[in-house]
Amino acid sequence: MWNLARAAWNLGRARHLPLSNALHSPFQERVLSLISYRGLSTLETSANEGVISPELLGKKVLRPDRIIGQYEDLVTRVTNFHNEDKGFMVLAGDVFDVPIRKDIVHKVVRWQLAKRQQGTHSTKTISEVSGTGRKPYNQKGTGRARHGTLRGPQFRGGATMHGPKPRSHAIKLQKKVRRLGLKIALSARTGEGKLLVFEDLDIPSHKTKNIVNYISQMENTKKVLLVDGGPINDNLKFATGNLHYVNVLPSIGLNVYSILQHDTLVMTQDAVNRIVERMHTPINR
Template sequence: MWNLARVAWNLRQSRRLSFAIPPSISATQIDPSFFKRGLPFTTCKGFSTLETQESGGLIPSELLTKKTVLRPDRDIGQYADLVTRVTNFHGEDKGFMVLAGDVFDVPIRKDIIHRVVRWQLAKRQQGTHSTKTISEVSGTGRKPYRQKGTGRARHGTLRGPQFRHGAIMHGPKPRSHAIKLQKKVRRLGLKIALSARTAEGKLIVFEDLALPSHKTKNIVNYVTQMENTKKVLLVDGGPIDDKLKLATRNLHYVNVLPSIGLNVYSILLHDVLVMTQDAVNRIVERMHTPINR
């Protein structure tokens, strides 16, 4: 029985290999030592993309995708302090700023992000759905007809779930959908989200978010100059300026938050994260504050 299973497994593997390699190329033409060289690769939707120039033509071009492989100059998640450029809406150079490594250079963990987002969405769910039980349905309480002698089914009320406009059995009632999550996990999730945007180069630090006027065109002109950007999140340290509120409230792709309201789900919803120096300092201070048990 074990031999039959082994033969079936070998047959499936051979079929998969025949589909993966074009008919014009045989498996013997590929150097087996190629897969042991540790060449850089990246995965995209379940496929591994290898660099053609480093493979030396050992892997046929038909098996490679056209997507280029991005290899950062440094490893992500080393808790190293980072230096970033400070600018403003006009693109002026305002110096440099050091980002704390234990907040903006944390190892990326998708499981933590998943837990925090699930906690956020469950906590904001209203839970106001409600159905009526048999004691809450309006109607008479008398017995519709006598118990025996009619040839019909036995019923004691017309408010039962088997009747139209009757009660709903085991239906939903108002409740809280919130789940519990440790504070240190929530804090780690925010650090990972900030580190991910920093590693992608999608974190921009501004000196401030001051605008000359409340006109929406001031924000539109700035966003149109940014490449590969669909949604932008502006984070200020303190209360949001009235001019900034008026300039962004009519744009569905630009949102504004104070630093106290910065959360993981909002960061993931936006492509680019723009933070002021004050917001960065307040976030770092918040992350360094001991957790009260």
């Protein structure tokens, strides 16, 4: 993988060169091609701002063909709701460029759905059904079948035998599998070019029309998931409350099922850094 510090140093030199000379360097063309790759970043942007000259930042370079799952660090543009250039960011390859495995995603989704199932269903047993405990008629002499109670399951309004009772539907899944599922979901959105990194999610007011206008400007977007690093801003929470196709989550609540339900994932720089830190934290056994 290219050394980012060396890339920054070379691009710093390129600032003082004419644009024509800067684009003749193969190394600089390689870095520019990475930077122009759609929507990919785990380093703090503040440390890298101002390294690339404004002339090169806006330069359009063809997207290089690559295979997903090579564990390569990826470079992405940092923008905002107005699609303004705010620098660039590096996405850790071991989080945003892992091989896609559908079986792992399936296991994690099943675990999530089973864990959130309420399990409050309940039926009444013969001791819980309302009714008398008297024997309905004599044991012999009536010609009918013998019965000791009218609360049995064979009578109308009687008990339910072996029916459901309140219980937990949760299943066990190893932490490393759950973590891998989140990495795969993030890598899938990254490989599709549907991961956008924003500087922040600040909006001027709580009006819903602001979010509607911003989302309408995004290409091929039907359902958007906005992920912020810390607590959700009140303006953003109120603005998206009435939109069924826009949902907001803090980084601590980001999960596989929510990512799969939305075709576009928008994350702030803070959210990306927190997710990477969370993925790199050793698992307590």
